Amino acid sequence: xxxxxxxxxxxxxxxxxxxxxxxxxxxxxxxxxxxxxxxxxxxxxxxxxxxxxxxxxxxxxxxxxxxxxxxxxxxxxxxxxxxxxxxxxxxxxxxxxxxxxxxxxxxxxxxxxxxxxxxxxxxxxxxxxxxxxxxxxxxxxxxxxxxxxxxxxxxxxxxxxxxxxxxxxxxxxxxxxxxxxxxxxxxxxxxxxxxxxxxxxxxxxxxxxxxxxxxxxxxxxxxxxxxxxxxxxxxxxxxxxxxxxxxxxxxxxxxxxxxxxxxxxxxxxxxxxxxxxxxxxxxxxxxxxxxxxxxxxxxxxxxxxxxxxxxxxxxxxxxxxxxxxxxxxxxxxxxxxxxxxxxxxxxxxxxxxxxxxxxxxxxxxxxxxxxxxxxxxxxxxxxxxxxxxxxxxxxxxxxxxxxxxxxxxxxxxxxxxxxxxxxxxxxxxxxxxxxxxxxxxxxxxxxxxxxxxxxxxxxxxxxxxxxxxxxxxxxxxxxxxxxxxxxxxxxxxxxxxxxxxxxxxxxxxxxxxxxxxxxxxxxxxxxxxxxxxxxxxxxxxxxxxxxxxxxxxxxxxxxxxxxxxxxxxxxxxxxxxxxxxxxxxxxxxxxxxxxxx
Amino acid sequence: xxxxxxxxxxxxxxxxxxxxxxxxxxxxxxxxxxxxxxxxxxxxxxxxxxxxxxxxxxxxxxxxxxxxxxxxxxxxxxxxxxxxxxxxxxxxxxxxxxxxxxxxxxxxxxxxxxxxxxxxxxxxxxxxxxxxxxxxxxxxxxxxxxxxxxxxxxxxxxxxxxxxxxxxxxxxxxxxxxxxxxxxxxxxxxxxxxxxx
Numbered sequence: 001x002x003x004x005x006x007x008x009x010x011x012x013x014x015x016x017x018x019x020x021x022x023x024x025x026x027x028x029x030x031x032x033x034x035x036x037x038x039x040x041x042x043x044x045x046x047x048x049x050x051x052x053x054x055x056x057x058x059x060x061x062x063x064x065x066x067x068x069x070x071x072x073x074x075x076x077x078x079x080x081x082x083x084x085x086x087x088x089x090x091x092x093x094x095x096x097x098x099x100x101x102x103x104x105x106x107x108x109x110x111x112x113x114x115x116x117x118x119x120x121x122x123x124x125x126x127x128x129x130x131x132x133x134x135x136x137x138x139x140x141x142x143x144x145x146x147x148x149x150x151x152x153x154x155x156x157x158x159x160x161x162x163x164x165x166x167x168x169x170x171x172x173x174x175x176x177x178x179x180x181x182x183x184x185x186x187x188x189x190x191x192x193x194x195x196x197x198x199x200x201x202x203x204x205x206x207x208x209x210x211x212x213x214x215x216x217x218x219x220x221x222x223x224x225x226x227x228x229x230x231x232x233x234x235x236x237x238x239x240x241x242x243x244x245x246x247x248x249x250x251x252x253x254x255x256x257x258x259x260x261x262x263x264x265x266x267x268x269x270x271x272x273x274x275x276x277x278x279x280x281x282x283x284x285x286x287x288x289x290x291x292x293x294x295x296x297x298x299x300x301x302x303x304x305x306x307x308x309x310x311x312x313x314x315x316x317x318x319x320x321x322x323x324x325x326x327x328x329x330x331x332x333x334x335x336x337x338x339x340x341x342x343x344x345x346x347x348x349x350x351x352x353x354x355x356x357x358x359x360x361x362x363x364x365x366x367x368x369x370x371x372x373x374x375x376x377x378x379x380x381x382x383x384x385x386x387x388x389x390x391x392x393x394x395x396x397x398x399x400x401x402x403x404x405x406x407x408x409x410x411x412x413x414x415x416x417x418x419x420x421x422x423x424x425x426x427x428x429x430x431x432x433x434x435x436x437x438x439x440x441x442x443x444x445x446x447x448x449x450x451x452x453x454x455x456x457x458x459x460x461x462x463x464x465x466x467x468x469x470x471x472x473x474x475x476x477x478x479x480x481x482x483x484x485x486x487x488x489x490x491x492x493x494x495x496x497x498x499x500x501x502x503x504x505x506x507x508x509x510x511x512x513x514x515x516x517x518x519x520x521x522x523x524x525x526x527x528x529x530x531x532x533x534x535x536x537x538x539x540x541x542x543x544x545x546x547x548x549x550x551x552x553x554x555x556x557x558x559x560x561x562x563x564x565x566x567x568x569x570x571x572x573x574x575x576x577x578x579x580x581x582x583x584x585x586x587x588x589x590x591x592x593x594x595x596x597x
Numbered sequence: 598x599x600x601x602x603x604x605x606x607x608x609x610x611x612x613x614x615x616x617x618x619x620x621x622x623x624x625x626x627x628x629x630x631x632x633x634x635x636x637x638x639x640x641x642x643x644x645x646x647x648x649x650x651x652x653x654x655x656x657x658x659x660x661x662x663x664x665x666x667x668x669x670x671x672x673x674x675x676x677x678x679x680x681x682x683x684x685x686x687x688x689x690x691x692x693x694x695x696x697x698x699x700x701x702x703x704x705x706x707x708x709x710x711x712x713x714x715x716x717x718x719x720x721x722x723x724x725x726x727x728x729x730x731x732x733x734x735x736x737x738x739x740x741x742x743x744x745x746x747x748x749x750x751x752x753x754x755x756x757x758x759x760x761x762x763x764x765x766x767x768x769x770x771x772x773x774x775x776x777x778x779x780x781x782x783x784x785x786x787x788x789x790x791x792x793x794x
Contacts, residue, residue, distance in 0.1 A: 004624060134656070167658035168632040170624060242657035249654070323661035348716050351674050351698045351708040353607060353643050395703065551702075560642060560699035569702075574738075 003173050005037070007135035007164045010171050011102060012037035014142035017173070019180035021069035021097070022047040024057035026435065027464035028076030029111040030165040031104035035074055036465070039476055045179040048476040050467050053405075053435040054079035058086045058101065065099035065155070066192055068182030070146055074102045077118050078404065082436070084121070089194050090155050091125040092202045097182055098146035099155040104165050107285040107320040113385075113404060115318055117286035118159040119262040126206050128213055129157040129263050132222075133241045135169040141222060141260065148216075152209060161285060162320070163239040214264035223266050225273045228255025232334070233273070235259060236283040237290055243326035244283055254334065265293040274303060281333045282309030285321050308333065355390060359561035360537065360577030362529035363388045363456050365503035367398040368557060368581065369527075370425060370454065372506075373513035378422040380415040384408035384437075386429040387463045388456050395558045399427070406436030413440070413449040423517050424451045431461035431469040433486060441493055444522045452516050453495075453524040455486055458531040466534055490524045497523035504529060506584040532577045539578025539593055541571050547590035553582040598628055598756055599652030601660040602749075605679045606671025607696050608635075608643045611742030614769065615669065616647035618746060621765045622757045623651045633658035642699040644675055667754045669745050671728075672696045673713035680721065689721050690748045690789070692728035692741065724748060724792045731784065739774070740781035747785020752793040759786065 005013065012034045015023065023046065025035045038048055047064075051057035054075040061071035075083060080103040087101065103121070106112040122129035130145050132138035138160055149156045190198070217223060227248060233255040236244045241258045248254050257273050259266070274280070282291035288310035298305045308314040315321075315329055331338060357364050367388075370381075383389055383399035384407065392399035401411055412426040428437045433455055444451055461467040468474050473483035490498045496519050501512050509527070516523045541561075549569055554562045561575035562582060571582075571591075583591035602619060606612045613634055620630045628651045635645040648660045662681050668689040670676030676691050683689060695710025717723050726748060732738045743766060749755050750762055763779065770778045 002624075004620060004630065163633065163658060166633060168620065168630075168634075169658075170630060239657060243659075243661075246654075246656045246661065323657055323659050327661060346716070347677060347680070348712040350678050351706055352700075353698045354700060355643055356699055554702045558700075558703055562702055563697070564702045564705070575699075 001173055001175065002170045004168060004170045005135065006033055007138050007160060007167050007169070008033035009037040010135040010139040010169070011142050011158070011160065013041065013171065013173050014139040015072045015100070015146075016041060016043060016177050018098070018143045018146040019070055019178055020046065020072045020146070021179050021182065022061060022064040023072040023074070024049045024051045024060050025074030026051055026054045026057055026079055027461055027467045028079050028104070029464055030106060030162045031074050031076045031079075031102060032464045032467065033165070034102060035476065036467075042177050044177070046177070050469065050476050052470060054083035055086060058083040058090070061099055062086060062090050062095070063185075065095035065097045067185040068097040070098045070180045070182075072100050072102065075104070076112065077103055077105045077116050078113055079103065080118060080121055082405065087121075087155070088125055091127045092199050092206070093192060093194055094153045094202070095149065095155055096153065097180070098149035100142065100145045100149060100158050101155060102142075102158045102160070105159055105161045105286060107161055110162055110320070115286055117289060118157060119289045120287060122157045122159070123263045123289075126210060127154050127156055128152070128217075128261065129159055131159050131237050131260055131262055132164050133238050133258065133260070134164060135167050136171060137222060137260075138164055139171045144222075148213075152213060154206075154209075161238050167239075210264045214267050217261040217264060217266040218269035220261055220266065222260035223258065223269050225255060225257045227252050229276050230255045231277060232279040232281070233257060233277045234281045234283060234330070234333075235290060235294065237262060238285060240283040240285060240321045240326060243321060243323040244330065246323060247327045247330050251334065251336075259290050262290050262293065265290070265297065267297055270294065270297055271301065274305065277305065279306040279308065281314065281329070282307065283315060283321065283326060283329070284309075354393065356393060356558070356560055357387065357390050358532055359559050359572075359575040360532040360579040361387070362458055362503050362527065362531070362579070363391060364396065364557060364559065365506065365509070365529070365579065365581045366454060366456055366527035367391045367396045367427070369503060369506060369509035370513050371396065371398055373510045374423060374517065377517075378419075380412060380419075380422050380424040382408040382412040382415070382424065382426045384426070384428045384432050386432055386456075388427055388429055391427065393558070395555060405432055406440055409437050409440030409451070409453055410443060412451040412453070413444040413447065416450045420450070426451060426453045427456060428453065429462075430455060430457040430459065430471045430486060431467075434470045434484070438489060441490065441495070441522065441524075445493055445495065449522055450520055451522055452513070453522065455524060455526045457486060457526050457528045460531050460534050462531045462533065466531070486526055495524055496521040498526070499524070500526040500528055502529055503527040504579055504581060506581065537577040537579075540573055540576045541578050541580060541583055541591050541593055543569060543571060544590050544592060546588045548588055550587065552587060553585050553591065556585050557581055599654045600667070600756060601655065601665045602649040602651070602667045602669065602755070603660055603665045603679055603682050604647040604649065604669045604671075605675040606645055607675060608645050610671045610696075611739070612645050612647055612671055615742040615746045616649050618762065618765045618769055619649050619755065619757070621769070622761045623649075625765065626757060626761055629653050629655075631655050631658045644678060646679060667749060669749050671741065671745065673710040673717065674708065677713045677716055680717075683721065687722070688752060688754050688793075689717065689723045690745055690752065691717060691723050691725050692745060693725050694727060694729035724752060724789060726788060735777060735781050735784065737777075740777060743770075743778045743781040744785040747782040748789035750782070751786035751789025753790075754793075
């Protein structure tokens with residue numbers, strides 16, 4: 001049966017075909033659709049979960065793999081930082097059943113904090129990494145990853161990038177999910193309890209083993225070479241290989257080498273391919289990883305080889321590759337004249353369309369309430385990771401810092417210690433709070449911080465596509481397990497004050513913020529209102545004759561539904577959700593609500 | 598058959614459904630298809646593109662510069678933004694109704710699409726259509742995507758049979774809007790056929 005699926009769907013289907021017994025992950029672009037695809041296909045007998053964070057996901061999976069089960073863990077690249085503690089140790093201990101960590105990289109970056117390269121993490125942890133170049137290959141390769149994991153009893157990393165995750169292709173899929181049969185955990189404390197002596201012993205074994213894996217990978221089906229023989233060759237990985245392949249279609253005399261297993265580097269394969277090659281261009285995204293591996297190999301074997309790539313500035317150090325960029329680099333490398341393209345001169349100035357908080361987004365009201373309450377005060381606004389990072393845009397301008405998941409709370413604490421006069425606020429979403437906010441609040445309380453924690457509770461994980469979290473009460477097995485109360489958690493930690501308010505009751509919200517900010521110690525305001533994308537509203541706001549076009553509503557809220565039509569303020573009814581924030585901001589009481597269908 | 602089609606517009610206009618229908622139609626006529634869509638922080642109001650690549654010569658899901666045979670443009674500035682993709686003998690189907698940036702009321706640009714249309718008229722082989730006007734006749738702006746798909750099909754540049762596309766539309770739109778969507782497709786088809794011949 002052929003199916004047209006996204007790369008992430010292909011990874012999910014490949015894992016199901018491999019009989020994966022447990023799949024855990026934490027949402028993050030571009031990896032989120034893997035767990036979601038598994039949920040949509042028959043998977044009777046598989047345990048599926050959105051874990052509270054990536055560290056939890058990997059630890060749950062590790063125990064399953066100790067028991068001989070096949071385990072899949074999914075995350076984005078910065079999620080691997082969170083899971084790095086269990087990963088580094090697990091690399092020493094090893095596994096019984098196959099364990100594959102999918103860590104999706106985001107060149108660009110398009111929707112991430114960093115341009116880090118997961119292949120370096122694999123090298124750092126001394127475990128194998130697979131790097132697919134297309135959805136079709138990803139489907140096959142994820143199955144191989146489970147095989148290699150079991151063959152060498154080690155966790156392995158599977159590293160797709162955005163264009164592989166989000167590219168579509170038709171895949172010949174399997175008929176029925178059959179979970180792998182496994183024996184269960186066999187107690188062996190000399191194997192599963194990590195102690196310095198065990199780590200010392202296994203370190204040596206792992207380094208020897210990796211030489212063998214490099215040899216094994218030298219015959220791996222997706223490390224390939226085509227074209228040539230030629231004196232100047234091209235080595236590529238990931239989607240860059242596809243861009244190069246497409247360009248080199250008209251130049252079959254040039255040898256194109258694909259590296260699908262960056263670590264351990266397939267040295268023998270590469271030595272074979274370098275026969276007669278004098279110059280080689282390395283095409284890859286993020287760091288010059290395979291380029292450096294090749295330089296090491298050339299040094300080790302005293303090869304008279306010129307290596308071009310990121311390290312020689314022939315390929316940009318940062319950003320995403322594209323078919324055009326790769327074509328330009330290849331034309332320069334192969335001395336091919338540029339074809340005349342459509343002239344793109346005199347293109348008129350294009351309108352910029354920046355991302356903004358949606359019309360009716362409760363975060364806008366929450367930020368606005370804090371902004372009004374703290375007018376004239378010295379403040380620190382510590383943001384976090386989620387849609388609400390967009391609170392930094394004008395006119396709200398309510399995010400002073402954003403570092404990583406959960407950092408808002410602890411950074412607000414830091415500001416409170418170095419400046420007793422300022423009012424420090426942390427803004428953190430509900431899903432982020434569960435992922436990594438709770439420990440920060442505990443830290444703030446025990447260390448006598450003076451901060452106000454604003455929980456922006458919209459009852460979902462909005463930015464990555466509305467995944468459930470502990471506060472929503474439904475898990476990925478489809479079970480109603482009851483909502484975990486953020487308020488009870490905060491009260492349990494022992495905060496001075498925990499207030500829950502509706503951000504759209506503006507005056508009350510402003511008063512609450514003022515009161516809380518004046519209490520010494522750690523206190524929290526839960527701004528509770530659902531994301532407009534999950535609870536559709538039929539309400540609309542309408543402007544009446546009292547409007548004097550002062551534009552205060554536009555200037556203060558920046559809501560995209562408020563527009564100027566021939567100099568008059570109007571409300572785009574297709575965008576408006578009737579939240580009523582503008583009505584409360586209007587000094588003329590010129591905006592009213594209606595319950596239009 | 599080898600064909601590269603770029604669909605562009607702003608988030609919320611229904612570009613994704615149009616690209617899925619084209620991909621599914623091409624597949625059901627036994628072609629290899631690859632595609633890619635804008636996903637992530639781009640949300641309602643942001644620029645969005647879908648690349649649909651039909652045929653065995655396409656390896657990556659992204660169309661190289663100046664290789665697109667057809668652009669289906671939901672918004673004039675978005676067509677100009679992506680004009681570098683269009684091949685020298687390619688065709689652009691362009692909805693002339695401009696979508697102002699959502700930040701327009703905060704930072705006025707005066708953008709109304711007219712400059713973009715002038716540029717396209719001068720430099721590119723286009724079929725222009727007033728999408729707003731045509732959709733008014735159909736009863737809702739929701740049919741814009743299927744209308745534009747119809748024009749693309751009618752122009753003959755898609756090289757996928759009318760029946761194949763019609764049956765894919767039937768499979769993919771909600772039952773209660775099926776008739777209206779088919780009407781939108783046929784309306785577009787006639788426009789495309791008339792303008793290209």
